[in-house]
Amino acid sequence: MRKNDMNLSVVSKYRGELFGISIVSIIIFHYFNDVEKFRQHDALFWIAKISNYMFGSIGVEVFLFLSGVGLYYSMCNNPDIKTFYIKRLKRVVIPYLFFGMAYWFIRDFVIYPKSFLRYVLDVLLVSFWTSGNKVFWYIAFILVAYMLFPFVFRLMNREINGKDASGVVCYSLCLAVVAFCAVISLLAQGYYENTEIAFARFPIILLGCRYGKKIRDKKPFGIEENLLAALGMMLVMTRMLIQYRVIDIDFNIPRRVTAFFFSVSLIFMLCFLLEKLRSQKFNQAMTTVGSYSLELFMTHVGVRSILLNCGFKLHRIIYFVSYILLSVVLSLILRLLSQKTLKLIK
Numbered sequence: 001m002r003k004n005d006m007n008l009s010v011v012s013k014y015r016g017e018l019f020g021i022s023i024v025s026i027i028i029f030h031y032f033n034d035v036e037k038f039r040q041h042d043a044l045f046w047i048a049k050i051s052n053y054m055f056g057s058i059g060v061e062v063f064l065f066l067s068g069v070g071l072y073y074s075m076c077n078n079p080d081i082k083t084f085y086i087k088r089l090k091r092v093v094i095p096y097l098f099f100g101m102a103y104w105f106i107r108d109f110v111i112y113p114k115s116f117l118r119y120v121l122d123v124l125l126v127s128f129w130t131s132g133n134k135v136f137w138y139i140a141f142i143l144v145a146y147m148l149f150p151f152v153f154r155l156m157n158r159e160i161n162g163k164d165a166s167g168v169v170c171y172s173l174c175l176a177v178v179a180f181c182a183v184i185s186l187l188a189q190g191y192y193e194n195t196e197i198a199f200a201r202f203p204i205i206l207l208g209c210r211y212g213k214k215i216r217d218k219k220p221f222g223i224e225e226n227l228l229a230a231l232g233m234m235l236v237m238t239r240m241l242i243q244y245r246v247i248d249i250d251f252n253i254p255r256r257v258t259a260f261f262f263s264v265s266l267i268f269m270l271c272f273l274l275e276k277l278r279s280q281k282f283n284q285a286m287t288t289v290g291s292y293s294l295e296l297f298m299t300h301v302g303v304r305s306i307l308l309n310c311g312f313k314l315h316r317i318i319y320f321v322s323y324i325l326l327s328v329v330l331s332l333i334l335r336l337l338s339q340k341t342l343k344l345i346k
Contacts (some may be wrong), residue, residue: 008211008225009218010271011069017283018066018267019290025059027300027324034308054240054254060138061204061263063293067142068208069215073224075153095295095338096139097123099330103135103302110283111309121191127145135305137295141198142233145205153262156209167224170210172204180324204263226266232258295331303327 011018032048039045071107075084102282108119118127125140152173156166181199185192192199235258242252274283289296303323304314312319 004213006272006275007218007220009217010212010275011066011267012073012215013273014271014283015066015069016287018062018270018286019272019291019293020286020288021270021274022059022066023289024054024286025297026057026063026297029055029057030060030221030300030304031314031320034313034320038313038315048135048177048317053243054236054260058259058263058266061259062267064201064205065208065211065218065263066212067145068205069212070208071146071205072148072153072156072209072212073249075150076161079153083148085146086151088141090141090342092142092146092294094341096136096298098337098341099295099298099334100136100139101273106306107135107309111306119319128198129195132191134197135195136298136300141201142200147180149209152206152209156213158262163227164213166210166213171204177206196256206262207260207264215232221268227269228261229265232261232263236262236265292331292335295334296327299327300324303330320341 033053035044035048036052039048071088078084095314104119104122108122109115121127121130122133125143126134128137128140155169155173158165158169160168168303177199177223181192181196184199185196235253239253239255239258242249307314307319307323312323314320314323
């Protein structure tokens with residue numbers, strides 16, 4: 001595909017690879033966090049520090065953007081809301097319950113003994129929304145996003161004066177979320193700090209829905225895409241220059257705002273690179289990893305949390321490799337258990 005022939009459908013073409021890359025980047029981000037906490041100021045420390053500041057958890061934004069695209073496709077293929085809810089809930093709730101119940105049992109009864117009521121609230125993810133228990137924040141977030149998505153989908157498919165209104169609706173909703181976050185942060189700063197990891201990320205899944213429509217229609221790259229990509233690059237570079245006092249001002253660009261735009265830049269750049277490289281082995285490896293991204297996320301953050309709470313220094317490469325291998329094995333088991341359960345309840 002020549003550059004002039006490339007259109008937004010390339011995001012759908014490499015969706016599996018992008019999911020794989022995003023979950024790998026999240027694992028690296030967590031490792032670099034541990035490096036920052038426990039290592040001295042050596043070369044790896046500075047690599048971790050710069051990487052975390054420049055990229056941070058950008059893999060999550062990529063993941064959510066792609067999820068928004070996938071949800072749009074799902075609703076287009078079958079607009080029945082009941083079917084949509086059942087399908088999405090099965091995909092998330094069944095593996096989460098298998099792993100989450102085991103994780104919270106270890107956390108709430110073995111490591112930090114708590115009441116049975118607290119265990120139930122943790123398993124049901126209520127504790128994230130009430131007290132900011134962030135281990136499985138993504139599951140709590142995505143379940144709410146699933147519940148709201150059919151209504152967002154309907155709004156995105158409206159027309160104004162016979163013209164597609166998805167752009168107006170998307171960016172209006174994004175601004176509404178930003179305003180909501182601003183109000184919550186002013187009225188309950190502590191609560192917002194505990195939950196902004198989810199609240200501040202609703203805009204990126206809305207943008208994914210917006211682009212689900214454009215990708216499905218095979219729209220060409222245009223002004224909107226160039227503007228989003230340019231803003232993303234500009235914001236991340238400006239944020240770096242401010243951080244390292246090249247630009248000496250007492251202001252920092254909010255990281256979620258930077259990530260919102262930069263994730264789009266990154267997705268487009270990755271698609272371009274994948275299209276140019278066409279490495280079958282790499283693509284297959286990332287697609288395979290991407291197909292287990294949900295399970296890998298849960299097992300990775302769960303195992304990491306338990307080990308950190310038990311005092312393991314996960315910046316040591318032997319511990320890092322060991323817990324990643326354990327996470328992979330648990331992901332395979334989790335997928336197998338989920339599939340067998342789905343067969344039983346059909």
